[in-house]
Amino acid sequence: MDRVFCGRVAILGLGYIGLPTAVALATRGIEVVGVDVKPDIVAAVSRGEVPFIEPDLAVGVSGAVAMGRLTATTQTPEADAFIIAVPTPFNGDHSADLSFVKAAAEQIATKLRPGNIVVLESTSPPGTTEKVGQWIGALRPDLKLPGSGSNGADIFLAHCPERVLPGRIMIEIVTNDRVVGGITRQCAEQAASIYRVFAKGEILLTDAASAELAKLVENAYRDVNIAFANELSLIAEKLHIDVWEVIRLANRHPRVNILxxxxxxxxxxxxxxxxxxxxxxxxxxxxxxxxxxxxxxxxxxxxxxxxxxxxxxxxxxxxxxxxxxxxxxxxxxxxxxxxxxxxxxxxxxxxxxxxxxxxxxxxxxxxxxxxxxxxxxxxxxxxxxxxxxxxxxxxxxxxxxxxxxxxxxxxxxxxxxx
Ligand SMILES: NC(=O)c1ccc[n+]([C@@H]2O[C@H](COP(=O)([O-])OP(=O)(O)OC[C@H]3O[C@@H](n4cnc5c(N)ncnc54)[C@H](O)[C@@H]3O)[C@@H](O)[C@H]2O)c1
Structure with missing residues (x-):
């Protein structure tokens, strides 16, 4: 029987991803502490309010707060599991800006106890989950990290990318299949136990780097297909042809599906x-x-x-x-x-x-x-x-x-x- 997590979870980042994840866990009985660096977000969530619009999220937050399952704070607490859901924008040269992830990892590092699970949900370049381990290790030389060569580890570290569609987050967070990539197999299994609390989709275990690249590939696939449609639009405009009509006709081919x-x-x-x-x-x-x-x-x-x-x-x-x-x-x-x-x-x-x-x-x-x-x-x-x-x-x-x-x-x- 697969293990289902039943401890206390701290979620760092109460945005479009962190807050729905907090609600998904809290409304199924898990004690969740939401952490955000912005005091106004923490204040809103503490009142049971949502600082942005997402269908069905408001009722979830107010219910979870009223039940006492969800609290919010600016201070990272001790917990059994930590989920990082902070932004990962890009720098001027298009490389990933991992400063938010690093800050979150360092906040967590000081609170970690043996047996804790750390999950990076933020979309990240391959190798980032491993870096999270290094950032933690730099502050906590006392902890044995996974993948460090020796057998056994004090903490479990994994990447579980989020693939929900804004506007349908509260549905898809439950129904989508989830990819859980561990630094080790045991890390993946431990992290998967958290998602078993609410996920109805299949949970697919893999290594951390494959999970990181799979998420990026999903969005690159969408982008390339949209670019194809946009290029068609330019071509049709030049030739004075209605692009929507062309796409409608082409999509009647059994193996064509132009966006x-x-x-x-x-x-x-x-x-x-x-x-x-x-x-x-x-x-x-x-x-x-x-x-x-x-x-x-x-x-x-x-x-x-x-x-x-x-x-x-x-x-x-x-x-x-x-x-x-x-x-x-x-x-x-x-x-x-x-x-x-x-x-x-x-x-x-x-x-x-x-x-x-x-x-x-x-x-x-x-x-x-x-x-x-x-x-x-x-x-x-x-x-x-x-x-x-x-x-x-x-x-x-x-x-x-x-x-x-x-x-x-x-x-x-x-x-x-x-
Ligand atoms: N929004 C989406 O639809 C979506 C979908 C899939 C994946 N993602 C990924 O999920 C991650 C989070 O995205 P989001 O849309 O939820 O971002 P968001 O900006 O809505 O929320 C992030 C929150 O993290 C907080 N934060 C920043 N640094 C922090 C820290 N050190 N400790 C605690 N809180 C901190 C911010 O104040 C903010 O409220 C990103 O990597 C994004 O690419 C987003």
Whole structure:
């Protein structure tokens, strides 16, 4: 019978990944202490509130806090298991910025006792879990670390990447298959015991580096496929052919499944993770690098198209519908929609840019800096605009009545109004 964990868990990082994981464990009876460096996040979670929007998370947090299973603090406590879910952005040269992971590992190091489990959930380049061990070892020479050659170890160290889809996190955190890569087999088995508490998907045990690369490969695969669709969109535009029609027809082939073009690739994962592969093996990854470049170029292309359309007007107003990085979430991190609006605003300084997004209640800093950019209600944006640019296919935008768009120049970058 596979072991199921039943101790106390400390989760470092109460963001889009750490907080749902905390709820998944706490609502199944595990005592969870959430740790975050931001006091406002800790205060919100302590009140049973969620500092961002994710379906079904709010009810989970308030329930777990009310039951006394979930508490939050800025101080890393002692625990039986530690899960690291801190950000892993990239540096200017596209290498991974592991400073948050290192800080979390060092916070944990001082609290570790023999028998503890440490799981790195943050998306990381191959070798990072091993580095976590080295950072811990530097502060705790008294502990025997896994993989250090001698038999047995005082702590268990593993990587368990997260592959949930924002907007469906609370469902997928339970139903997805999980990859658990240990520094040793015993580490993987110990870490898997934590996920058995709530995971209904299969738990696949492997080594830490394979788990790290598998996660990066998943997102690089998505990125390359999106780049293909985006490149098709450019080709079709040049040839005056409707790309959506071409994709619809091509996808009727039994072994073809082309994704949708769009204004670019955003969020915390897909535009970031492929660079970790490129950085680890630059000579061997021209396709992955080119896909990144194709997708990064998209917001510029979309903005250029809008600027060209705007030339037909004297003092045109441009409505930019959608600011988040994808539909039906409130996350604007690395959002290509924000970049498009910003590029339009700076290319056309005398043009009013009317940004609208039902999930965003204040202009992102990049746009607030443009004096002619305003955040307005969707109907106001559409009614006032000469050019309507659909950047994110939020449900309310899809449902917009076509008559509202009559007489406007419409640029639907998502194919939502076809
Ligand atoms: N968001 C997603 O959909 C998603 C999906 C899969 C994987 N991931 C990966 O999961 C990791 C976390 O992503 P996220 O979206 O939850 O990030 P996030 O920014 O939403 O949350 C991270 C939290 O960690 C906190 N933090 C930073 N340093 C800390 C420290 N030393 N100790 C305690 N807390 C600290 C931050 O204040 C923040 O609240 C990243 O590696 C990301 O790539 C994210």
């Amino acid at each position: 949708s073009p769009g204004p670019g690739v955003g969020g915390h994962c897909i535009p970031v993770d492929p660079w970790f592969i490129v950085s680890a093996a630059p000579e061997e990854s021209p396709l992955i690098r080119t896909a990144r470049e194709v997708n990064d170029r998209r917001p510029h292309h979309v903005a250029e198209q809008v600027v060209t359309k705007a030339r037909r007007f004297v003092a045109p107003k441009v409505a930019c519908l959608g600011l988040t990085f994808k539909a039906n979430v409130d996350d604007i991190r690395e959002s290509p929609a924000v970049e498009v609006a910003q590029l339009i605003a700076s290319a056309l300084p005398d043009t009013e840019v009317l940004a609208s997004d039902p999930y965003v209640d204040s202009l992102p800093a990049e746009l607030a800096a443009s004096p002619k950019c305003r955040l307005v209600d969707t109907h106001e944006a559409v009614d006032e605009a000469d050019i309507v640019v659909l950047l994110v296919e939020h449900e309310p935008f899809r449902a917009l009545h076509k008559t509202r768009l009559a007489g406007k120049v419409v640029y639907d970058t998502r194919g939502a109004w076809r």
